[in-house]
Amino acid sequence: MIVCSCNLLTEADIRSALRQPNGPDCACEVYAALGCSQDCGGCAGSIACMVEEARLANLCAVAPAAKKAA
Numbered sequence: 001m002i003v004c005s006c007n008l009l010t011e012a013d014i015r016s017a018l019r020q021p022n023g024p025d026c027a028c029e030v031y032a033a034l035g036c037s038q039d040c041g042g043c044a045g046s047i048a049c050m051v052e053e054a055r056l057a058n059l060c061a062v063a064p065a066a067k068k069a070a
């Protein structure tokens with residue numbers, strides 16, 4: 001599914017960028033990681049939500065490991 005029609009970024013493109021080590025922490029970094037920049041901004045909210053989802057998923061993935069180490 002196309003999320004950013006200006007840059008033809010798909011949901012898969014964005015999620016792939018977010019899975020990279022030291023991946024993007026905000027929408028503007030997502031554009032940069034995918035070799036483009038924000039144009040109309042219509043997708044920025046959707047991309048920001050995907051960034052937040054990835055951040056929360058990473059926290060949930062790290063939390064059990066942290067508990068075992070304690």
Ligand code: FES
Pocket residue numbers: 003004005006007037038039040041042043044
């Ligand atoms: S839809 Fe993504 S910048 Fe326009």
